[in-house]
Amino acid sequence: xxxxxxxxxxxxxxxxxxxxxxxxxxxxxxxxxxxxxxxxxxxxxxxxxxxxxxxxxxxxxxxxxxxxxxxxxxxxxxxxxxxxxxxxxxxxxxxxxxxxxxxxxxxxxxxxxxxxxxxxxxxxxxxxxxxxxxxxxxxxxxxxxxxxxxxxxxxxxxxxxxxxxxxxxxxxxxxxxxxxxxxxxxxxxxxxxxxxxxxxxxxxxxxxxxxxxxxxxxxxxxxxxxxxxxxxxxxxxxxxxxxxxxxxxxxxxxxxxxxxxxxxxxxxxxxxxxxxxxxxxxxxxxxxxxxxxxxxxxxxxxxxxxxxxxxxxxxxxxxxxxxxxxxxxxxxxxxxxxxxxxxxxxxxxxxxxxxxxxxxxxxxxxxxxxxxxxxxxxxxxxxxxxxxxxxxxxxxxxxxxxxxxxxxxxxxxxxxxxxxxxxxxxxxxxxxxxxxxxxxxxxxxxxxxxxxxxxxxxxxxxxxxxxxxxxxxxxxxxxxxxxxxxxxxxxxxxxxxxxxxxxxxxxxxxxxxxxxxxxxxxxxxxxxxxxxxxxxxxxxxxxxxxxxxxxxxxxxxxxxxxxxxxxxxxxxxxxxxxxxxxxxxxxxxxxxxxxxxxxxxxxxxxxxxxxxxxxxxxxxxxxxxxxxxxxxxxxxxxxxxxxxxxxxxxxxxxxxxxxxxxxxxxxxxxxxxxxxxxxxxxxxxxxxxxxxxxxxxxxxxxxxxxxxxxxxxxxxxxxxxxxxxxxxxxxxxxxxxxxxxxxxxxxxxxxxxxxxxxxxxxxxxxxxxxxxxxxxxxxxxxxxxxxxxxxxxxxxxxxxxxxxxxxxxxxxxxxxxxxxxxxxxxxxxxxxxxxxxxxxxxxxxxxxxxxxxxxxxxxxxxxxxxxxxxxxxxxxxxxxxxxxxxxxxxxxxxxxxxxxx
Numbered sequence: 001x002x003x004x005x006x007x008x009x010x011x012x013x014x015x016x017x018x019x020x021x022x023x024x025x026x027x028x029x030x031x032x033x034x035x036x037x038x039x040x041x042x043x044x045x046x047x048x049x050x051x052x053x054x055x056x057x058x059x060x061x062x063x064x065x066x067x068x069x070x071x072x073x074x075x076x077x078x079x080x081x082x083x084x085x086x087x088x089x090x091x092x093x094x095x096x097x098x099x100x101x102x103x104x105x106x107x108x109x110x111x112x113x114x115x116x117x118x119x120x121x122x123x124x125x126x127x128x129x130x131x132x133x134x135x136x137x138x139x140x141x142x143x144x145x146x147x148x149x150x151x152x153x154x155x156x157x158x159x160x161x162x163x164x165x166x167x168x169x170x171x172x173x174x175x176x177x178x179x180x181x182x183x184x185x186x187x188x189x190x191x192x193x194x195x196x197x198x199x200x201x202x203x204x205x206x207x208x209x210x211x212x213x214x215x216x217x218x219x220x221x222x223x224x225x226x227x228x229x230x231x232x233x234x235x236x237x238x239x240x241x242x243x244x245x246x247x248x249x250x251x252x253x254x255x256x257x258x259x260x261x262x263x264x265x266x267x268x269x270x271x272x273x274x275x276x277x278x279x280x281x282x283x284x285x286x287x288x289x290x291x292x293x294x295x296x297x298x299x300x301x302x303x304x305x306x307x308x309x310x311x312x313x314x315x316x317x318x319x320x321x322x323x324x325x326x327x328x329x330x331x332x333x334x335x336x337x338x339x340x341x342x343x344x345x346x347x348x349x350x351x352x353x354x355x356x357x358x359x360x361x362x363x364x365x366x367x368x369x370x371x372x373x374x375x376x377x378x379x380x381x382x383x384x385x386x387x388x389x390x391x392x393x394x395x396x397x398x399x400x401x402x403x404x405x406x407x408x409x410x411x412x413x414x415x416x417x418x419x420x421x422x423x424x425x426x427x428x429x430x431x432x433x434x435x436x437x438x439x440x441x442x443x444x445x446x447x448x449x450x451x452x453x454x455x456x457x458x459x460x461x462x463x464x465x466x467x468x469x470x471x472x473x474x475x476x477x478x479x480x481x482x483x484x485x486x487x488x489x490x491x492x493x494x495x496x497x498x499x500x501x502x503x504x505x506x507x508x509x510x511x512x513x514x515x516x517x518x519x520x521x522x523x524x525x526x527x528x529x530x531x532x533x534x535x536x537x538x539x540x541x542x543x544x545x546x547x548x549x550x551x552x553x554x555x556x557x558x559x560x561x562x563x564x565x566x567x568x569x570x571x572x573x574x575x576x577x578x579x580x581x582x583x584x585x586x587x588x589x590x591x592x593x594x595x596x597x598x599x600x601x602x603x604x605x606x607x608x609x610x611x612x613x614x615x616x617x618x619x620x621x622x623x624x625x626x627x628x629x630x631x632x633x634x635x636x637x638x639x640x641x642x643x644x645x646x647x648x649x650x651x652x653x654x655x656x657x658x659x660x661x662x663x664x665x666x667x668x669x670x671x672x673x674x675x676x677x678x679x680x681x682x683x684x685x686x687x688x689x690x691x692x693x694x695x696x697x698x699x700x701x702x703x704x705x706x707x708x709x710x711x712x713x714x715x716x717x718x719x720x721x722x723x724x725x726x727x728x729x730x731x732x733x734x735x736x737x738x739x740x741x742x743x744x745x746x747x748x749x750x751x752x753x754x755x756x757x758x759x760x761x762x763x764x765x766x767x768x769x770x771x772x773x774x775x776x777x778x779x780x781x782x783x784x785x786x787x788x789x790x791x792x793x794x795x796x797x798x799x800x801x802x803x804x805x806x807x808x809x810x811x812x813x814x815x816x817x818x819x820x821x822x823x824x825x826x827x828x829x830x831x832x833x834x835x836x837x838x839x840x841x842x843x844x845x846x847x848x849x850x851x852x853x854x855x856x857x858x859x860x861x862x863x864x865x866x867x868x869x870x871x872x873x874x875x876x877x878x879x880x881x882x883x884x885x886x887x888x889x890x891x892x893x894x895x896x897x898x899x900x901x
Contacts, residue, residue: 001023001107004037012053012066013039013041016043017043017044018042018044020040021118022111022114022115025102028100029089029099029100035057035103036054036055036056037054037064038055039053040052040072042118042122048122051070051072052070052072054066054067054068054069072118075092075093075115075127077092077093077128078090078112078129078132079091080129087105088108090112112129185198282327286321287336287339288321292314293317294346296310296311297315298346300314302354305394308398311354311398312397314350315397315401316397318343318347322347351409355402358395365392365424379435380432380439380528382529392539393543396542396545399544400545414589418589418593421593422592422593425596426595429594433525433603433604436521439517440517440521440607441607515612515618522608526623529597529639530626533597533638533639533642587636587637594642598642609653613656613657614691616650617654617657619654620651621699623643627643627644631644654704661681662711662715665716665718666719668723670726671729675844676735678738678742678846679735682743689746689750689752692705693750709754716743717758717762720739723735731773731776731842733772736765736769737849740766740769741766741849742846744759744766747762775860777842782828782864784822785822785823788816792871796875803875806879813876813879813881816879817881824885825884825885825889828893829897832861832897835857836897854898862890862891865883869882869883
């Protein structure tokens, strides 16, 4: 190993100005045993750099080459694997972990010890030595010396000790002295032994000179010792004087301590006095209520604006005094307790006085407002509460003060306000709705004041029933109203079209006027209620200091038809569902104050529906618009909720109106003696659609009408087919053709987008039944000729060639001429004339389809004529046989018949 070390030093490290300090023979763990050497080196130049170098033998020869070098400062961990047992494996953690297996445990320990010493000497860097005991690091060099042979020990371990432990660098001065000394001796380099002997001799000379100098200076030493003794005596005298001075200063120190303590006590007293003054000033400034405020609280005028303002300022000042944040210990002072009790008494006294005054104002307002009800008994208007709100809003700040200081009295005032105002609004609203009902029914009260003679709802219903007859239910359709009118006059109306038209003319005009009047009254009712509720809600929020947080997102109340019922979708917002207590309180107050609005609206709606069920269309549009408006203002307000609930009732009445019409269609009966014509419910659907389109123009709830349209039109289709099947006087195809033509014309005129499919279906049914009626009515006008050619077509179908049919005995040319002679032109015209009269009896005059049907029959007859001509040309070629009339004759016959009738 020594020879290898010297060879590596000579060949690899000396050219690079490095000294090799330790070496270990290793191979990589877990791979093929390819040996190499790990060397610990230091550079000879300053600053010193310590490296770990991997050296391996070249593949081409016996020389060694430097493969990899790592700086010792990059080493993070040295892992010896086992600190107890001998294990040649160890890991070095540089940029990655390198696993090695040493040739012997002694070499591994020596190498690790060298790295530890180099780190301690040059780097002072924290390298983690894992699984290496501290005892091993200290004793490792000794173990190496005992284990390694003497030669190797001197070269490796001894060299390491000199290089690592005993080596000391020369400083600059020492280097300079050595250079001067070596320059004085020419052979210092060539003959080192002679140079060393010379230095030894000179050192001996210097030692002798030093000894002689010491012996010569003994006399001077004695003199120096004598001087030192004298100096000690002088020091003793100085110490005595200092002791006396110290005793004198000690008394002065005690006096100064007493003065300092006295000054501290004075400063402490002054500080306490300043703090006490600050506390007193704080209490006086924050807990002293001016006499003017006290007088205002005790005797202030709560009726004048100036007095209310003074009381408001005094109440605010009292609240500030009561809410002052006392410092620790203030609440234990007797004066503070006394002042707080005084403030509490003032607060209680003023709260009682304020609550009593406001209760009086509420009561007085109820009396004053009642005296003005007579002015609104005739007009359909609600009394204006703005002056009352304006007067009460002067107390808004005092109400806020009362809310913050005495919530019990605030709550009592709130309850009293709701009680008084609910009774006042109940009288006003009931009287208002009574006027609305009177205007709707058209009755008057002669010589009687509305306010003094309240009208019961049952009386209104009785007058309504007597006004419209005693027949019971009013369906809302014009035919039903006409029947009721005719029955009340004692005339039993038949199903004849002339009487029906005359009745419709008078009743329709009357219905339009009544419905327009009802629409205006209902709109005025909603227009009066809406500002009244909004004004009261705004006043409650301002007067009782309740916050109204308007929601930004969410969906409003919706009414949807689902499986024949009504689904109310309650309002939800993007904010949490737990509504603030103040907003909930506003809703509760509004609900109690206006508790009569919803039942009164429902009664009015029931009356309107009883007068005419078509009024539900007007009410649905108007109510939907007002609900939409209210929700835009505040989706969760009392007005929005109440109108939304009433809208549910209106929607149910609307659905009931549609159901009644469908029920009437199902129960319709037709006369067995007269022709059917346009069915009543078809005409009623036309009237309903025209009315609905005029009402729902630009309405918010168009979807409800579209659903009703689809239900009604399907019911009309089913009922038309049912009546057509039951008809005995009029052919089924005529009933279907005329009514579906009327439906198609109605839908084309009104252009209802949701019924486009039904319009196409009605047109198709009309066309199909027109064709069916034409074929059925026309039948076989040339019956014998038709039978003859049916036999010809049968022979052809059996395989007989067309040109050979004339050779058949039953279908020869003579038989054909015989059949043709039976149908001269005169006979054909007579048959067509009878057919025209028959069609005229079947068709009604309202639809004016006679010419259309006649033209279709003419076309069908010509088609049959051309078919016969074609068969003659194909089956009897060259025979010269033709019909005794031509197509032009047919056209002339049809035209002549139509003009004659």
